[in-house]
Amino acid sequence: MLKKLVIVLSLVMLETFAFAGNDKNSIQMKGSDTMVNLCQSWAEKYMEKDPQAFIAVTGGGSGTGLSSLISGTCDIAASSRNIKDKEIALAKQKGINPYEIKVALDGLAVVVHPQNAVSKLTVDQLAGIFTGKISNWKEVGGKDQKIVILSREVNSGTHVYFKEHVLRKNDPEGREEFAPQALLLSSSQAIADEVAGNPGAIGYYGMGYISDKQKAIAVAGKEGAEYVSPTIDNVLSGKYPISRPLFFYTNGEPQGLVKKFIDYDLSKEGQDIVIKTDFVPVKK
Amino acid sequence: MRKIKEFFVEKLILICGLASIFFVVLIFLFLSKEGLAVFRSVRPLDFLLGRNWYPISEPAQLGILPLICGSLLVTLGAAIISIPIGVACAVYISEVAPLKIKEVLKAGIELLAAIPSVVLGFIGMVTLVPWVKSIFHIPTGLTALSGSIMLAFMAMPTIVSVAEDALYSVPKTYKEGAFALGATHWQTIWRVMLPAASSGIVAAVMLGIGRVIGETMAVMMITGNAAVIPHSILVPVRTLTATIAAEMGEAVVGSEHYFALFAIGIVLFIISFIINVTADLFLHNRR
Numbered sequence: 001m002l003k004k005l006v007i008v009l010s011l012v013m014l015e016t017f018a019f020a021g022n023d024k025n026s027i028q029m030k031g032s033d034t035m036v037n038l039c040q041s042w043a044e045k046y047m048e049k050d051p052q053a054f055i056a057v058t059g060g061g062s063g064t065g066l067s068s069l070i071s072g073t074c075d076i077a078a079s080s081r082n083i084k085d086k087e088i089a090l091a092k093q094k095g096i097n098p099y100e101i102k103v104a105l106d107g108l109a110v111v112v113h114p115q116n117a118v119s120k121l122t123v124d125q126l127a128g129i130f131t132g133k134i135s136n137w138k139e140v141g142g143k144d145q146k147i148v149i150l151s152r153e154v155n156s157g158t159h160v161y162f163k164e165h166v167l168r169k170n171d172p173e174g175r176e177e178f179a180p181q182a183l184l185l186s187s188s189q190a191i192a193d194e195v196a197g198n199p200g201a202i203g204y205y206g207m208g209y210i211s212d213k214q215k216a217i218a219v220a221g222k223e224g225a226e227y228v229s230p231t232i233d234n235v236l237s238g239k240y241p242i243s244r245p246l247f248f249y250t251n252g253e254p255q256g257l258v259k260k261f262i263d264y265d266l267s268k269e270g271q272d273i274v275i276k277t278d279f280v281p282v283k284k
Numbered sequence: 285m286r287k288i289k290e291f292f293v294e295k296l297i298l299i300c301g302l303a304s305i306f307f308v309v310l311i312f313l314f315l316s317k318e319g320l321a322v323f324r325s326v327r328p329l330d331f332l333l334g335r336n337w338y339p340i341s342e343p344a345q346l347g348i349l350p351l352i353c354g355s356l357l358v359t360l361g362a363a364i365i366s367i368p369i370g371v372a373c374a375v376y377i378s379e380v381a382p383l384k385i386k387e388v389l390k391a392g393i394e395l396l397a398a399i400p401s402v403v404l405g406f407i408g409m410v411t412l413v414p415w416v417k418s419i420f421h422i423p424t425g426l427t428a429l430s431g432s433i434m435l436a437f438m439a440m441p442t443i444v445s446v447a448e449d450a451l452y453s454v455p456k457t458y459k460e461g462a463f464a465l466g467a468t469h470w471q472t473i474w475r476v477m478l479p480a481a482s483s484g485i486v487a488a489v490m491l492g493i494g495r496v497i498g499e500t501m502a503v504m505m506i507t508g509n510a511a512v513i514p515h516s517i518l519v520p521v522r523t524l525t526a527t528i529a530a531e532m533g534e535a536v537v538g539s540e541h542y543f544a545l546f547a548i549g550i551v552l553f554i555i556s557f558i559i560n561v562t563a564d565l566f567l568h569n570r571r
Contacts, residue, residue, distance in 0.1 A: 060533050061533055063533065063535075063536075064533035067533070067535075067536055067537070070536070071537065086536065086539075087536065090536055090538075145423075146423045147423075148423045148424045153509070153530045153531070154339060154340050154530070154531055155530065155531060155533045160340070177338050177341060180336070180337075180350070180510060180511055180512045181510050181512050181519075181520070182510055183424065183426055183508040183509060183510050183520050184508075184509040184510065184511075184522070184530070186504060186505070186509075186530060190409075190505075194424070194426070197414055198417070198423070198424060200423045200424075201423075
């Protein structure tokens with residue numbers, strides 16, 4: 001235990017030194033787990049065009065990305081949520097000035113096992129399920145089976161977004177929380193795997209992760225409204241109720257290589273990559 | 285000249301010897317400095333006995349009782365599985381097995397100790413978890429039991445090698461005496477060897493438990509991480525270690541959440557300290 005701690009501490013120190021020697025030809029990018037595939041594709045394509053450039057992409061969660069932007073260990077923080085006031089204040093203290101760029105949109109898919117009889121839910125029902133008020137599938141039209149709630153860990157922007165926009169329905173005074181019995185899994189892939197193997201499970205993640213091993217639920221904004229599936233068209237038209245912007249945060253307005261890279265991401269070619277990785281472009 | 289050389293070498297070794305203690309003290313001081321700050325906003329009793337862990341809400345609810353229970357339950361389960369098997373394995377290796385099998389077994393156990401925990405966790409996630417789910421007909425296989433079984437694999441090598449060592453160091457005369465009195469092989473093991481090596485075996489068990497309670501990666505992958513107080517071993521739990529590992533990246537340095545994670549570190553430090561000291565006491569007792 002102690003030995004491990006010492007090793008971890010020394011690794012952290014090493015890493016800090018490694019980042020200190022930051023040359024102009026490389027970008028460190030960190031953050032949202034949802035966006036990691038997208039960022040990786042952007043980086044790869046960009047590096048093909050500009051062989052001088054080196055772009056390193058790491059996941060870890062939006063919070064992780066933002067806190068490393070604040071501590072100066074990355075150039076771009078990818079985030080699937082807006083930066084919090086607290087984080088801005090902390091950044092200012094450390095002389096960092098977060099600058100926000102919207103780079104893509106994402107629909108949050110709610111997924112269940114393909115054999116589950118339930119295929120559409122309202123946002124209210126979703127809130128009921130994830131807060132634990134609804135605990136059996138038969139209450140929402142399924143068979144008599146216990147609901148297993150799957151959620152991302154608290155360092156995930158998706159977790160925070162889902163809590164604020166589904167559980168608390170955009171009410172900043174809301175006090176709703178994920179049910180304590182919710183399983184907190186550490187990646188979107190872990191949720192996809194668990195849903196694929198568990199007929200009682202329900203989970204959520206960016207629509208890029210949907211495959212035929214899971215079934216995406218059609219969601220209605222409120223009782224009586226139309227049930228909408230998470231597709232690119234529905235997110236772009238704003239019909240799908242749980243969709244969100246994806247951001248890059250930089251320290252001050254982007255310059256040099258960072259600016260070139262972000263310009264590329266927002267270009268026609270960059271936005272085509274967005275579609276290819278199953279996200280939604282900012283503009284069509 | 286030789287004297288000077290001798291002097292320097294001696295001092296150098298002394299410094300190396302003291303280094304580990306120095307590091308322990310530094311780590312403890314750092315943990316305390318960061319961790320105790322949480323008690324400015326939460327009372328220690330509310331922290332230790334609070335039932336809700338919602339660290340990023342406003343206001344944050346920082347109660348680690350479910351996490352402590354989760355850690356203890358997983359550890360207890362792992363102990364119940366690994367102690368009988370581990371001790372029996374040690375008895376077989378040191379008392380019963382022929383020389384060839386003995387060598388193979390010892391090598392195998394060392395190999396088991398060498399498997400990285402993340403690999404064990406991964407294997408557990410794809411094989412053990414679906415199994416547990418279908419055998420017990422429970423909604424999910426990500427449970428304390430899955431964690432316990434996987435951790436038992438990790439504790440076993442420690443238990444076997446230390447217990448085997450303890451059995452080996454029981455004086456030969458004890459065994460010869462027992463045989464001379466007409467005891468069977470089993471009677472000798474049960475009535476003579478095990479009691480004679482008991483303090484060493486207890487130390488082996490404590491060291492194994494120490495390994496289990498500090499384990500992080502495998503538990504995080506297969507116990508489900510739900511922060512509820514478990515009422516059986518077939519429900520998901522969240523352990524102290526998994527909480528630190530999963531949330532450290534998010535916690536803003538200097539926030540209440542950050543301090544709370546360090547305070548969890550202190551709790552873990554104290555638990556493993558107690559376990560190690562107990563193991564040490566038993567080991568010294570033996571000598």
